[in-house]
Amino acid sequence: MLIRLNVNGEWREADVWPGSSLLSVLRDDLGLWGTKNACEQGECGSCSAWLDGELVASCLVLAAQADGRRVETIESLGREGELHPVQEAFLDAGAVQCGFCTPGFEVAVTDLLRHDPHPSDETIREALAGNLCRCTGYQKIVDAVHLAADRMSEAPR
Amino acid sequence: MKVYRPSSLGEALDVRAAHPEAVPIAGGTDLMVELNFGRRRPEAFVDISRLPELGVIRREGDTVSLGAGVPYARIIRELPDQVALVQAARTVGSPQIRTRGTVGGNLGTGSPAGDALPVLAAYDARIVLASARGTRRISWRDFLVGPKRTALAPDELIVAAEWDVPQGPGSFSKVGTRNAMVIAIAGLSLQVDEAARGVRVALGSVGPTILRAPDAEAFGAGALDESGAWANPEAGVPEAALARFGELVAAAAKPIDDVRGTAAYRRHACGVLARRALTWALADRRLPAS
Numbered sequence: 001m002l003i004r005l006n007v008n009g010e011w012r013e014a015d016v017w018p019g020s021s022l023l024s025v026l027r028d029d030l031g032l033w034g035t036k037n038a039c040e041q042g043e044c045g046s047c048s049a050w051l052d053g054e055l056v057a058s059c060l061v062l063a064a065q066a067d068g069r070r071v072e073t074i075e076s077l078g079r080e081g082e083l084h085p086v087q088e089a090f091l092d093a094g095a096v097q098c099g100f101c102t103p104g105f106e107v108a109v110t111d112l113l114r115h116d117p118h119p120s121d122e123t124i125r126e127a128l129a130g131n132l133c134r135c136t137g138y139q140k141i142v143d144a145v146h147l148a149a150d151r152m153s154e155a156p157r
Numbered sequence: 158m159k160v161y162r163p164s165s166l167g168e169a170l171d172v173r174a175a176h177p178e179a180v181p182i183a184g185g186t187d188l189m190v191e192l193n194f195g196r197r198r199p200e201a202f203v204d205i206s207r208l209p210e211l212g213v214i215r216r217e218g219d220t221v222s223l224g225a226g227v228p229y230a231r232i233i234r235e236l237p238d239q240v241a242l243v244q245a246a247r248t249v250g251s252p253q254i255r256t257r258g259t260v261g262g263n264l265g266t267g268s269p270a271g272d273a274l275p276v277l278a279a280y281d282a283r284i285v286l287a288s289a290r291g292t293r294r295i296s297w298r299d300f301l302v303g304p305k306r307t308a309l310a311p312d313e314l315i316v317a318a319e320w321d322v323p324q325g326p327g328s329f330s331k332v333g334t335r336n337a338m339v340i341a342i343a344g345l346s347l348q349v350d351e352a353a354r355g356v357r358v359a360l361g362s363v364g365p366t367i368l369r370a371p372d373a374e375a376f377g378a379g380a381l382d383e384s385g386a387w388a389n390p391e392a393g394v395p396e397a398a399l400a401r402f403g404e405l406v407a408a409a410a411k412p413i414d415d416v417r418g419t420a421a422y423r424r425h426a427c428g429v430l431a432r433r434a435l436t437w438a439l440a441d442r443r444l445p446a447s
Contacts, residue, residue, distance in 0.1 A: 001160065018158040018202070019192050040193040042186060042254055043338050054230070057253040060189040062182060064160040065206050108252065129337030130251020 003067040007032070008076040014063075022061035023047045026073060034074035034103045045131030046104040048111075049073045055111040057130070074103035077110060086110050089148035090141075097135030105131050109145050118149050159201040166210035166287065169314060172203050174289045177311035179203045183211070183226050184257030186250060187266045211261065211316060222285070222319040225261025229273075232260070241279060241327035241346050245272045248329070251337040261315045264300065267307040270362040274301065275346035276329050278359035278367045280320035288313040301366045323357075325349030326441035328434050331361070332426045333417075342418040343426035345406070347434035349442070354378055354387050356438075358431060363410040363423045370409035370431075377402050377435060390442035399432050406431035 004013045014029035026032045036046035042057040049058040050072040078084035086106050112127040124145045163169035179201035191197035211226030229246040249272050263271035277297050284300040300308050327348035333339030344361035356377035358370040380398040381387050407428035412420040
């Protein structure tokens with residue numbers, strides 16, 4: 001079936017198997033590989049994206065349900081040379097090791113900071129409970145959230 | 158595979174009547190897992206995520222009607238006074254799941270581990286079902302007939318859950334291995350009903366379906382009676398009565414051994430959760446009314 005969705009501000013079309021997930025459309029049809037495919041059951045958060053502004057696990061969204069809707073992915077945040085403050089903070093705080101979970105975390109962190117610009121440790125840990133990282137032990141990710149929060153409140157963009 | 162995409166409840170019910178093989182999909186947080194892993198390949202889906210009628214929360218007097226398509230994130234934001242339900246909603250999946258998952262999905266899947274279900278049972282909720290033939294309301298007990306088995310007819314859709322708001326403290330708690338994405342090993346909702354001087358307890362993940370604990374409920378209400386705590390919240394109940402309450406709740410469980418936990422562990426967990434939940438409720442009753 002043909003679906004049409006607004007991805008990172010641009011209307012895109014894809015001819016998909018009706019049982020496809022939004023994740024597979026993003027990666028396999030639209031070539032947006034920043035959104036990672038790992039567990040395909042919503043456990044790991046590495047496929048986090050926004051659907052109509054709401055944080056979702058894109059592996060659990062039926063592609064047909066995204067037809068006509070607005071999707072934002074990690075690619076909407078920044079690019080090489082002009083990173084989003086959340087991405088800068090992840091680098092500076094040492095919150096990136098192997099990097100596989102990083103896009104999902106950065107999307108979830110950006111979503112958190114949109115709703116709560118100065119979250120407590122408890123709030124951060126609850127907000128990121130759906131994202132798994134097997135390298136960092138999470139503390140440096142929590143540090144990165146605080147760093148990003150501080151920088152974003154100093155220099156709103 | 159075909160995806161029907163009705164834009165109103167009426168259209169959706171026509172699709173259900175004409176294509177009973179089409180599986181309703183709302184948030185997709187259960188069904189997509191089955192699809193991604195090739196465990197299930199339905200001939201067709203009916204996308205019910207765009208039906209405005211299912212996204213409505215209505216309050217009429219002391220009754221709440223919660224649309225089957227309202228995601229948990231909205232329940233947390235919009236029903237803050239339904240404390241037990243909000244507590245359960247906050248334990249569902251993860252933030253990414255709570256923006257999509259719905260109470261209608263918990264009901265439709267009919268798993269005894271659905272986090273919202275013990276709360277609906279403790280609320281004595283009614284489930285509103287619609288088809289092109291008309292609308293009916295049945296109690297949660299008659300809807301959840303077995304493990305992943307419900308009373309939903311092939312041409313029906315779950316429209317809402319509704320309940321008369323009990324006046325009194327309530328809670329939901331569960332035992333699992335991680336602070337997110339946990340399929341409960343045991344779950345419990347306790348609700349005090351001050352007007353009826355009753356205590357209601359419902360259990361999840363410890364039987365073929367959601368269970369109430371009538372003996373424990375009668376004992377709990379009686380314990381508050383004996384100590385005079387119904388009239389005077391400061392009175393509380395003695396430690397021995399809390400322990401007995403926990404034993405009776407544990408006795409109401411019908412657990413099995415499975416990959417997530419043993420029957421013995423589950424039964425023990427029910428007793429612990431029950432004691433804690435009653436302790437919290439008694440503490441809440443001591444708080445001055447706000």
